[in-house]
Amino acid sequence: MLPNLLFDFGGVIIDIDYARTPAALRRLSRAGSTVEFSQASQAELFDQLETGHISPVEFRAGLRTHYQLEGTDEEIDAAWGALLLEVPAERLAIIGELRRRGHQTALLSNTNVLHIEAVNRRLAQQYGFQHGIADCLDRVFYSQVVGLRKPGEEIFRHALREMNWQAAETLFIEDSPQHIATARRLGLHVLHLAPPLTLTTALPEALRVFPREYPEPPVA
Numbered sequence: 001m002l003p004n005l006l007f008d009f010g011g012v013i014i015d016i017d018y019a020r021t022p023a024a025l026r027r028l029s030r031a032g033s034t035v036e037f038s039q040a041s042q043a044e045l046f047d048q049l050e051t052g053h054i055s056p057v058e059f060r061a062g063l064r065t066h067y068q069l070e071g072t073d074e075e076i077d078a079a080w081g082a083l084l085l086e087v088p089a090e091r092l093a094i095i096g097e098l099r100r101r102g103h104q105t106a107l108l109s110n111t112n113v114l115h116i117e118a119v120n121r122r123l124a125q126q127y128g129f130q131h132g133i134a135d136c137l138d139r140v141f142y143s144q145v146v147g148l149r150k151p152g153e154e155i156f157r158h159a160l161r162e163m164n165w166q167a168a169e170t171l172f173i174e175d176s177p178q179h180i181a182t183a184r185r186l187g188l189h190v191l192h193l194a195p196p197l198t199l200t201t202a203l204p205e206a207l208r209v210f211p212r213e214y215p216e217p218p219v220a
Contacts, residue, residue: 002103003189003210004170006159007095009109011039011175012193013133014119015085024079025067033067039176049112052144056114081118091199092127095136098207107133107140108159108172110149116142139163151182171210173203192216 010016022035029035036043045062048054054062060076063069069076099105120132129135141159148155160167167187174180175193183190191206191214193199206214 001169002101003207004104004163004165005095005098005106006165006170006172006188007105007107007137008172008174008176008179009107009111009133010083012173012199013091013095013107014087016083017085018083020082021080024082025063025069025076028069028071028075028079029067030070031068035067040178047149049114050110050143050149051147052113053147056112059112059114077114077118080114084115084118084122087119087123087126087133088200089127092136094200094203098203099138104163104165105137105139106159106163107137107142108150108155109141110143112144116144150176150179153182153186156182156186156188168211171206173199173206189213 007013016039018037018039022037025035025037026032037046043066045054045059045066048062049056049059056077060073063076063080071079095105116132120129123129123132123135134140139159139162141155141162143149143155146155146158148158150156159165160170168189170188171191172180172183172188173191173193174183177192177194180190180192189211191202193202194216202214
């Protein structure tokens with residue numbers, strides 16, 4: 001049986017630079033406030049947006065209050081989206097090829113409506129996609145729609161239930177160590193895309209050795 005493929009989005013399919021967003025938000029802060037947002041952890045305000053518990057309007061108001069931001073809605077949205085970089089065509093091509101070979105695919109992403117809309121606009125302009133990244137996969141599971149986020153176990157269980165997948169038959173491709181740890185705990189196989197690994201360089205070998213795990217890159 002071909003393994004099911006569960007993809008993270010940022011750092012796996014789309015390139016991400018997490019440092020760009022807190023730096024851009026800080027430039028809008030009249031107090032030069034440090035913004036508690038990183039790949040490893042983030043303040044509750046960001047969790048609330050990513051689980052759909054607050055709207056973009058409430059999110060912007062929270063940023064203005066907590067970090068003394070001064071800027072228009074457009075300037076704040078641009079700073080919030082500064083971490084979003086490119087979606088390389090070769091990554092979309094490998095996902096498409098694996099689907100043609102019979103792999104089932106899904107996306108499991110901590111994200112929010114502002115980032116989804118920004119990425120989907122870019123994908124429409126660059127690749128002509130009608131429904132954004134959902135055009136490339138069998139299903140997408142966004143934290144802000146599900147109401148849960150990684151590294152919590154329940155969002156993984158939700159995706160597996162919805163796809164009717166078994167953990168032992170699924171390969172999870174992710175760049176964040178805390179999310180990898182949850183997946184392993186639940187019995188999924190994992191491909192940890194820590195630099196310098198990329199989807200196109202590491203996924204074919206991970207599938208070749210499945211169900212054994214692709215070795216983690218050495219720590220520099």
